[in-house]
Amino acid sequence: MPEHQGLKQYFPAPEAFERHRLCTEILQRYDIRGIYNQTLTNQDAYVLGHALTLHFKKHTAEPIPAFLVGHDCRPSFPALKKALIAGITEAGGEVFDLGLAPTPVVNVCTLQQKVFDLPASIVAGIIITASHNPAPYNGFKIMDNQGIPVCGAELVDLLNANVDLSQITSQTRPVQEASYLLYKYLLYLLGHFKGLHHLKNNKKYIWDTGHGVCGPLLEKLISHLPGSHHIMNQTPDASFPDHTPDPSVEENMQTLKKAVIQERADLGFSIDMDGDRLGVIDAKGHYWNGEKLSYLFAEHLCQKQKTKIIVDVKSSQSILERVKDLGSEADLCPTGHALIKKILKEQPEISFAGEYSGHHYFPHTYCLVDDAFFSALTVLNIDQHSPLSDTFQDLPSVYAIPQKQIHFPTHEDKQKAMKVVEQRAKTLNLDPITLDGVRLNFHFGWGLIRASNTEPALTYRAEAQTEKSLAEILSLMETTLLETDS
Structure with missing residues (x-):
């Protein structure tokens, strides 16, 4: 690789590199998100990769920090990915490239690196995505190998403290192709549902991936599941021709609802753009948003044993009351995956966390990752024994x-x-x-x-x-x- 190729491409004047600052508007509480070539640029991606590499060099024992990198299907991902990788490798880091991958896949592999036979030098996972925002947007979600997101004020401080022209090297390492991890992820996921093959095989399920990133992986997953399965809006397409892939909005569930009723399906699952949120339609057409699913999951866990759960401040009071009626503890927490993951790390007694938006966390039975695939299989498992269409009438009337x-x-x-x-x-x-x-x-x-x-x-x-x-x-x-x- 020619000397400092990336630096010269993105910063022809080297002094501009050290002066570069990301637009404060895109440094959000959970992630980085902006409009490509307006508030978010290739230069930002290069600086981000550079700063993260220097940060982990300073704060870990890894002289060559490695990163797992995945992306969604937005048209800007190739340019941002190229710049990010250049920033990492020219700062002395290494990259394992998963390619097109849902957010939870990158995060699970980062967190469970021993399970996936990855080197201990993996310090973080980076996903190039703007979730359900329109195609002109893009961004970055970053999680370290302890399950803690790198974002907000911490990320601002990291960027300000780790831009150093003298640390750029021409001795870069080749990018490691790592798409094989998607198959290993499926094996890991299915390993948590070993009883599924005993379940009824006459059920019908419809899945809607909203032209997000999850369709290709879901196609492989359903071949391992009982029952018949059909995937709608499967092809990744960031123009979202049918509807916005955001299951927290009932309007976005109408195509799935219509299909479930017409096909007399037992359940319909809607997964968001990057795979970390879930919405469900039951056999009678009832819409189970993130809040109702939190009620379902919390009740299911608390009926088995006394435990502690948390739900975000946007969630129904009825969840807290039901958990307490079952003899367990329940509390409110701030909204947002970054804040919730930190709470779960600090309070290991919590067995479940749920958000109104459709993020769900099962740290005792899974890991610290909000994974719509895990949530969907949990719903499938519960429905086999107690159909959601019957359970819906038992939800509190508010x-x-x-x-x-x-x-x-x-x-x-x-x-x-x-x-x-x-x-x-x-x-x-x-x-x-x-x-x-x-x-x-x-x-x-x-x-x-x-x-x-x-x-x-x-x-x-x-x-x-x-x-x-x-x-x-x-x-x-x-x-x-x-x-x-x-």
């Missing part, structure tokens, strides 16, 4: 609104608006929960307002025991807390 958004021009404007909400909430004498936004609890329900971690928007939702109580909570939120001065 009145709730789905998440709503108020958009702002910038993230800074969003944060200013959130501070106003927090100040107004203090005047209500309601003892709000403020671990992530403002959650107001009443004896008849609750309401939440928080700043989105991925968009310049405030989000809010509410839940109550009656329609009238829900209207009262919404009125308080919209006319007192969210009212603008205009």
Whole structure:
């Protein structure tokens, strides 16, 4: 490889390299995400690879830190991947390239490197993805080999402290092709469901991957599962011609719902763009969003043994009440996979965590990774013994609104608006929960307002025991807390 080829390509003037800073707008709480060639550039990818390599050289015992790298199907991935790898290798690091891969595959391999016969020099996994954002977006999700995401303020500090022109080398290592890990991942996943082959073989299942990255791997997975399976929107296509691959929005589930009813299927599974979130349609067409699935998983675990679970602040109070009724512990936690994974690492007694958005974590029975494939197989297993279409009627009857958004021009404007909400909430004498936004609890329900971690928007939702109580909570939120001065 010619000397410093990547550096010269992305920074013809070397001094520009050390001055380069990523746009603060794309350094989000969970990941890096921006519009390609506007807020996110190839230069950013090179600097990111360089800084991560120097950081892990300093803070681990690995003189040659290695990274697992995967990507989704966006048109910008080849250029960003090339720049990222150049930044890593020219800083003295090594790359194992999984190619097109769901986020949980990269994360599971990174976390379970001994199981996958990977070298101990693997320090982190990097996925080039912007999840369900439109095709012009792209970004990076980073997780270290302890299961902790590298993001937010920590990533900002890392980038500022690890850009050093003198550390660039021409002695680079060739990229290791590692797509074989996808098959090893399937074996690892199926190893957690050894009883599946004993289950009924007359069931019919429909899967919708929304033209995201999961279709090719899912095709291999279903060949190992009982029953008949059909995959919709299987071909990766970042233009998302049928619908946005976001199962947390009921509108995106309509194609799957129609197919389940028409085909008289037993279940329909919807997986998001990069494979870490799940939504389900049961045989009667009921929509199981992330919140309802959290209720299902938590109840299933707590019926087996006393344990502790957590759900994010956007989730229903009914989950906490059901867990406590079963003799287990339940708490609220902040929204976001990065924060939740840190909590799970710090509190090993927690056996399950769930998010309203469809992320689910099973640290006792799986690992610290939010994996839609694992969640789907868990649902399949539960449904074999207790059909979800029958269980749905046993869910608590509450009145709730789905998440709503108020958009702002910038993230800074969003944060200013959130501070106003927090100040107004203090005047209500309601003892709000403020671990992530403002959650107001009443004896008849609750309401939440928080700043989105991925968009310049405030989000809010509410839940109550009656329609009238829900209207009262919404009125308080919209006319007192969210009212603008205009």
